[in-house]
Structure formats: structure tokens, C-alpha cells
Amino acid sequence: xxxxxxxxxxxxxxxxxxxxxxxxxxxxxxxxxxxxxxxxxxxxxxxxxxxxxxxxxxxxxxxxxxxxxxxxxxxxxxxxxxxxxxxxxxxxxxxxxxxxxxxxxxxxxxxxxxxxxxxxxxxxxxxxxxxxxxxxxxxxxxxxxxxxxxxxxxxxxxxxxxxxxxxxxxxxxxxxxxxxxxxxxxxxxxxxxxxxxxxxxxxxxxxxxxxxxxxxxxxxxxxxxxxxxxxxxxxxxxxxxxxxxxxxxxxxxxxxxxxxxxxxxxxxxxxxxxxxxxxxxxxxxxxxxxxxxxxxxxxxxxxxxxxxxxxxxxxxxxxxxxxxxxxxxxxxxxxxxxxxxxxxxxxxxxxxxxxxxxxxxxxxxxxxxxxxxxxxxxxxxxxxxxxxxxxxxxxxxxxxxxxxxxxxxxxxxxxxxxxxxxxxxxxxxxxxxxxxxxxxxxxxxxxxxxxxxxxxxxxxxxxxxxxxxxxxxxxxxxxxxxxxxxxxxxxxxxxxxxxxxxxxxxxxxxxxxxxxxxxxxxxxxxxxxxxxxxxxxxxxxxxxxxxxxxxxxxxxxxxxxxxxxxxxxxxxxxxxxxxxxxxxxxxxxxxxxxx
Amino acid sequence: xxxxxxxxxxxxxxxxxxxxxxxxxxxxxxxxxxxxxxxxxxxxxxxxxxxxxxxxxxxxxxxxxxxxxxxxxxxxxxxxxxxxxxxxxxxxxxxxxxxxxxxxxxxxxxxxxxxxxxxxxxxxxxxxxxxxxxxxxxxxxxxxxxxxxxxxxxxxxxxxxxxxxxxxxxxxxxxxxxxxxxxxxxxxxxxxxxxxxxxxxxxxxxxxxxxxxxxxxxxxxxxxxxxxxxxxxxxxxxxxxxxxxxxxxxxxxxxxxxxxxxxxxxxxxxxxxxxxxxxxxxxxxxxxxxxxxxxxxxxxxxxxxxxxxxxxxxxxxxxxxxxxxxxxxxxxxxxxxxxxxxxxxxxxxxxxxxxxx
Numbered sequence: 001x002x003x004x005x006x007x008x009x010x011x012x013x014x015x016x017x018x019x020x021x022x023x024x025x026x027x028x029x030x031x032x033x034x035x036x037x038x039x040x041x042x043x044x045x046x047x048x049x050x051x052x053x054x055x056x057x058x059x060x061x062x063x064x065x066x067x068x069x070x071x072x073x074x075x076x077x078x079x080x081x082x083x084x085x086x087x088x089x090x091x092x093x094x095x096x097x098x099x100x101x102x103x104x105x106x107x108x109x110x111x112x113x114x115x116x117x118x119x120x121x122x123x124x125x126x127x128x129x130x131x132x133x134x135x136x137x138x139x140x141x142x143x144x145x146x147x148x149x150x151x152x153x154x155x156x157x158x159x160x161x162x163x164x165x166x167x168x169x170x171x172x173x174x175x176x177x178x179x180x181x182x183x184x185x186x187x188x189x190x191x192x193x194x195x196x197x198x199x200x201x202x203x204x205x206x207x208x209x210x211x212x213x214x215x216x217x218x219x220x221x222x223x224x225x226x227x228x229x230x231x232x233x234x235x236x237x238x239x240x241x242x243x244x245x246x247x248x249x250x251x252x253x254x255x256x257x258x259x260x261x262x263x264x265x266x267x268x269x270x271x272x273x274x275x276x277x278x279x280x281x282x283x284x285x286x287x288x289x290x291x292x293x294x295x296x297x298x299x300x301x302x303x304x305x306x307x308x309x310x311x312x313x314x315x316x317x318x319x320x321x322x323x324x325x326x327x328x329x330x331x332x333x334x335x336x337x338x339x340x341x342x343x344x345x346x347x348x349x350x351x352x353x354x355x356x357x358x359x360x361x362x363x364x365x366x367x368x369x370x371x372x373x374x375x376x377x378x379x380x381x382x383x384x385x386x387x388x389x390x391x392x393x394x395x396x397x398x399x400x401x402x403x404x405x406x407x408x409x410x411x412x413x414x415x416x417x418x419x420x421x422x423x424x425x426x427x428x429x430x431x432x433x434x435x436x437x438x439x440x441x442x443x444x445x446x447x448x449x450x451x452x453x454x455x456x457x458x459x460x461x462x463x464x465x466x467x468x469x470x471x472x473x474x475x476x477x478x479x480x481x482x483x484x485x486x487x488x489x490x491x492x493x494x495x496x497x498x499x500x501x502x503x504x505x506x507x508x509x510x511x512x513x514x515x516x517x518x519x520x521x522x523x524x525x526x527x528x529x530x531x532x533x534x535x536x537x538x539x540x541x542x543x544x545x546x547x548x549x550x551x552x553x554x555x556x557x558x559x560x561x562x563x564x565x566x567x568x569x570x571x572x573x574x575x576x577x578x579x580x581x582x583x584x585x586x587x588x589x590x591x592x593x594x595x
Numbered sequence: 596x597x598x599x600x601x602x603x604x605x606x607x608x609x610x611x612x613x614x615x616x617x618x619x620x621x622x623x624x625x626x627x628x629x630x631x632x633x634x635x636x637x638x639x640x641x642x643x644x645x646x647x648x649x650x651x652x653x654x655x656x657x658x659x660x661x662x663x664x665x666x667x668x669x670x671x672x673x674x675x676x677x678x679x680x681x682x683x684x685x686x687x688x689x690x691x692x693x694x695x696x697x698x699x700x701x702x703x704x705x706x707x708x709x710x711x712x713x714x715x716x717x718x719x720x721x722x723x724x725x726x727x728x729x730x731x732x733x734x735x736x737x738x739x740x741x742x743x744x745x746x747x748x749x750x751x752x753x754x755x756x757x758x759x760x761x762x763x764x765x766x767x768x769x770x771x772x773x774x775x776x777x778x779x780x781x782x783x784x785x786x787x788x789x790x791x792x793x794x795x796x797x798x799x800x801x802x803x804x805x806x807x808x809x810x811x812x813x814x815x816x817x818x819x820x821x822x823x824x825x826x827x828x829x830x831x832x833x834x835x836x837x838x839x840x841x842x843x844x845x846x847x848x849x850x851x852x853x854x855x856x857x858x859x860x861x862x863x864x865x866x867x868x869x870x871x872x873x874x875x876x877x878x879x880x881x882x883x884x885x886x887x888x889x890x891x892x893x894x895x896x897x898x899x900x901x902x903x904x905x906x907x908x909x910x911x912x913x914x915x916x917x918x919x920x921x922x923x924x925x926x927x928x929x930x931x932x933x934x935x936x937x938x939x940x941x942x943x944x945x946x947x948x949x950x951x952x
Contacts, residue, residue: 104815275789321672356700368681416630483617
């Protein structure tokens, strides 16, 4: 009757014993010798799990840095800057004893820093490089990714790129905005190299992204366990796969664009600079040809996490598996033909009309996913665990982020809202309310698997409510600010916007407290967490049913044999719905169950 | 399309509570109001779909919450008619929103042939305007710097005067980087480029002062690059446009040009350093440069030539402590008579004793 496990007769996986049994049964976290040996082991590891953990640490550190910059931006905006008749400046936090103009410049460098760190160093690698690296081979029953050394190389390239970014920051940072729009970016700080270092950093980081993407595409194609057809893959794998395709296809474009930008700055070749016959809008086209698809590199992994969390914690087969899977691929495809909607105020009218029409197309597969997740909850068995709270929070915030895209996709309303706080609120609701909320939920979901420890549900839930309330309080007022005409990237503002800005700043502090609560939860869990069972949530995907918590070095004792889809929760016998115990009825010959 | 001017009470009566919450004030142009109507339509579409979807999700989550001994119930894992319906219905709504947005967009950009044309030039960090008879902004066309509205720098913002109830077309270009000419009350903005002209038009309905912002990030004082759109009755506009602004007095002409040509964005008169050096006490001082030997500005000839060179070829000598930020002007932008005004104005700002500083 048991079919879920290929390795054990009763459906419960072996637990890789710590300190006993054979060497290959040892957890991947088991230290190999003294401190120096452990460091060397981690630094030279080709184990996708260790690389995933190293990425997680690096990425969360970058999230912290970008978050500090964000708080500095919000604090500056608590008051508008006033200069009285005598020249005394009030309301300017970042004024370091100099003129208000220098304060403005500091502000410009800090919001640029926030954007560059959050986009290039945090959110693009975030889910794929950390959770994706850790989980993808486990979920498809593989020992590792297809090219383990390339995987390690990608991590070192990421570090190398970060060094360039840090060099640039130490030299005073850049004030170009994360978009590097020409001709401003080719003119500013003309005597200095910091802009070149920063662009070089983004260029190098692109290779890290390509390495990861390439690895994942090949892994999904070639290393699935016997019996796992394309439509037996967990939806997390579909999401990461679609992401990887975009990374491989779009990232080279930004690489070339950034090189051209460096040449323009250093050798004045006249591609983007109008003084030499170049066209600054050409840069915008090149830039968004990458940077729009990359929006989906950021959000598709978020969708991927939500599909896993909702099915597991609602103990329910996903509603419309194929629709969710294909919508990821559709989004990845359409992502390449909507870049012009970032340029409704700068490109020609005909182009704007075409891009507006195409933009509304991408809304359909996105809406379909939200409907499918909602329908999955129907007649489920919903546990309000921290990951599930994050998934429910995600539905709320991501829906707002998605729906407000309609105001921006419509040409007439975009002419008003473009480059205002409405746009700032919109993309934070998608990026932070979508990807980051899903990412935090995902870390909690897979935390027991990654580190073999449970975390404090109580404190994690307190963290969730602080993050959820703080996030909405920070960004919802910004929709109103933008509607009332407040432009973005302003170091100060008219007095009439003060109340909403202050609300937003207070919200950002609540959000910060919430995020630190989660940091506390994680550290506490590592130090004093209860030992996690192999499958605390009662999930049915391979990383839970066939691997120990934490997994052994080679993931599985035996290559798993897959006989069903990813989410056959309806087929689990009612008597065995206790966590960690799942027995499936025998499959009907010739017919797969699960979707 | 209805081009009549609604009266004030009529406009207020039309404003819904939701619109007041989001926008505070009605748009001041017909098409601005049209785009607000579209905004409110999308808003209600969003509210209804959000409440349905999230309401259902949370209702399901609560109704089917996990209870001991109660297993997951069986339910279909897909339903093709339902999935088709929830794909096609949103698509139809989006087709409608796209079409409305497209229609109003063309309306906002395509100006009627009889529109009053005002040329706008963006320059870091200042807007300047020229009417179709060649009149530039006059000394009176700037806000009182004492009237600090929260945008730092207590600088005087240019006031661009337009007639109420008449179509006004803005022809916009930039001298340096990309800016964006944004009139929130018209719900309209368009980017302003250094290598071409862009245009849109408005037909303001009610007289009053309205904000103009720069909406494309352009550097240090981006947030101070604002202006005022002053809507006046048509007769007053004609009178304003035709008023003489040539200033006989050289010093006063220079003071006016300091604002009108955007010098004020970088050069202060009170001795504080900004993006560029202050103009206070320049005459008689000895200048230190990063790329040239020092220069004693003690006699008229050296001083005149130095200012002339700084206007037309500013990077020949870069003052110590500053970057090569100053744009080069041409004789067409600042003519001889104007240059002399600027020189006289700077000279009037105080004289250091010879060899001082």
C-alpha cells in the first residue's frame, strides 16, 4: 500500500543519524574537523545545500544594508526641508553640517544605494540562489544541481561583484538612481570612478545570475528522479524553472548595456549622449528590455513559494496545476514584450499604445494564479502556521500590488502617476509585498528542513503581524501621495504631503521591528530550537518525504522513485494525517494520481 | 467631447467622497477630469475584485481551518469552465480599461491647431518659459522666496502664466539631462529631452495657482525644480504676454537674468556655497582654479573677460572645490546686452579690497 517512499517500507523516511551510521548518512551541516577545516570545507564546497545557505546569509546581509538605507530615506522624509530667511535649515536629517544642497545630494546617494542594493544584490538573487539552490535538487530527487562547480563559481562571482559595489560605496556612492538613466549617469561625478565601479558591479553580478539560471534549466531538464514527469514536478520547480529561463535570456542584454554605458563615460563614444548624436531614450529601451523581465525574476520565485506553502499548510492539491504551471511560462514569455510600459512618458505615442495593450495581457496569467490559490483553500484543512500566515498575507499585499498595476498600464492615468509615489507604492507592494513576504514565509516553511531545528511559532507570528501592519502602513499612504502628485526621488516636499509621509515613516519603523523579530526568531532557533522531525508540516513533496532534516550530504539514501504528482493530499488516508505520517493508497495501474 | 467650462459649485457637486479621499481636488482640465473618471473606474474594479478574491480566500481559510480529526475534504482539482471564465472576464475588463486609457492619452497629447504655444526649457534645476511673441519670464514672474512652501532653498520659483478656458500647448526641451514637466492639476506629464522637443496641451478651467514639478530625477536639487502654473482670465493673459520686460538698468537686468536664465539654481548671492561658487564679493577677489593658475579679478578687463569666459566656455577654469557642472551657453542663449547685465550685477554684489581673500 505504501508508494510514497522508495526507500522505506512504511512511508516514513529514514532519518540520517547524527554521529552514528555510515559516513554518507551524516547531515550536511555536520562539521568536518576544527574551525579552519570547517571554513575551508564551506568555502570550497560544491554541495548545493551549503551554497544555498551561504547565499542566504549573504543575501540577508544585503537586505539589512538596503533596509538601513531605506530607513535613512524614510527618516529624512519625516519633515520637509525648510530654509528660513537667515539661511537656517530645518527638517533635514542628512544635512551633515553643510548646506541644504549637500543634504539633498546625500539623500540622492542614499536612495540610489537602497535601490541598487535591493535590486542587484538582494532581490534578483534572493529566492533562486538561496531557497532555489537548496531545494531544487531535493524537490526533483537529485543529488545536486547539474553543474556543482559552476554553482560555487556563481557564489564567488556574486561576492566579487559585491566587492566592486562596496568599493564604489566607500568612495562616496553614486547618485544616478538604480536605473542609471543617461545622460545623467554619463555626466555625474565626472571626475570620479565610483559610477564606473558601481556599473561594473552590476555587470559582474549579472554573470552570477546567468550561472545560476543555466544550472537550474539543465538540472530541471536532466536530473529529475525516475518517474517524475514534467507535470509531477512541484510548482516551486516550475516557478524557478521559468525564472531561470528569463535569467539566461535577459541578463546578457543588461551586461551589454552596462558595458556600453562604461564606454560612454570613459571614451565618449556617443551612443547615448545627445551632445554627440546619441539618444538617451535608447538606453532606456536597452535597460528595460532587461529590467522588465527581471521584475519576473523577482516575483516568479515568490509565486513558486506560495504554491508550495498553500498546498502544504492547507493540505490540499493545488487547484488547476497546469494553469499555475503554464501561467509561469506565459508570464516569462510576455515579460519580454512589455518593457515599454516603463517609458509611457518618454517613447513615441504608437509604441506607448502597443506596450499598454501588451501590458494588460500579462495581468491575466497573474490574476489566474491568485484565483487558483484561493480555490485551493476551498475544502482544505488550513493550519494557521507562520508560513501560511505569510501566504495569506501575500494574497492581500500582492493583490494590491497587482491591481494597482492597472492604473499604471492605462495610458491616460499613467501620464499622471508615472514617476510619482504611486509607482513607488505599486512596486513595493509587488516586490516587498510579493517577493519578500513570500521569501520570509518560505524561509519559515523550509527552515526545519534547512537547519533541522524548529522555531518559535509565537514569536514568528508576532513578527508576521508587525511586518504585515508595518508594511501596509509604510506603503499604502504612498498610493495617496502619488495620486495627489508627489513625485518620487524628492529629498523634500511641499508641506501638504507631510502627514502621509510621517505615517509612512512610522510604518517603516514598525516594519523594521517586525523584521528584527524574525532575525531574533532565526537566531533563537539555531541556538535553542527544538529538533525538527523530517516532515513537520506533513508535506508530500520529496524534500520532506524522502530526506532527513537537515538532509544528509547526498540528499537521499537511494534515488527516489516517483509514482504520483506533487500534491496528492486528497489521496492521503484520513487516519494518517498526523504530521510526518503519510500512507498513500496503491495507485490505480496506468493512472497517475495527484492532479 | 464637452469643452464647456463647468462652474465651481457644479465641479464640487460632482466630486465623490472617494475621489476627494484620493485626489483632494478635482483636476483643472477636461481631460484631467476624464482621466480621474477612468482612475475612479479602475479603483472600483480593484475594490470589488479585491474584496471578492481576498474575502473568499479568508472565508475559506477560516471555514476550512484545521480541526483535530477532521480530514481534508475531497474537491475537484480543476474545473475548465470556471478557469476559462476567470480568465476571460478580467481580460474583457482590461480591454475596456486599455481602450479608455488609449483614447484619453491621445486627447491629452494631440493639441488643437489654435492652441497658444509656450516653449518650456528644463535646465538643472530650473524651468524657463517663452511665449509665442518671444517674451520670456519677467522680473515679476517669480514667487516670493520668503514664502517658503517646504521645498528647500528659499529660492524664487518661476511663474508660468496661462489663459483660462483656452488651449495651451507646451513645446518642451532640455539643455542638459532628461527632466519631466509635470502638472498634477492637469494629470499630465511628459519627459523633456536634450535632443528633441516633446509636447502636450492643457485647457485649464479655473483661475488660480497650480504646482509644476520636475518628475524625472535630474540630480542634486531635483526636488527644488518646481514652478507655478498661474491660470488667469484670457484678457489678463494677453496683457501679461505683451507687457515689456526689457530692463534699462544694467544691474537690475542682471538680477532678473540671474533667475530667468537659471543661474540662481547654482549660484547664491549671500556667500553660501552651492553647486557653483557664490557671486558675492567676486569683483576684486583672487580666484583659485583646479586647472589653471590663479586669477586676480581686480581690474575691469580681467573681470569682464573672466565672467564672459565662464558663461560661454565655463570649463576652461574650474574654481577650486567645485566640479565641472556648469553648462556652456551660446550667444543665442545669452546675448551681449544680457551678458553685460550679468557682469554689472555681479560687480555690484560687493568688491573685495585688492589682493583680498
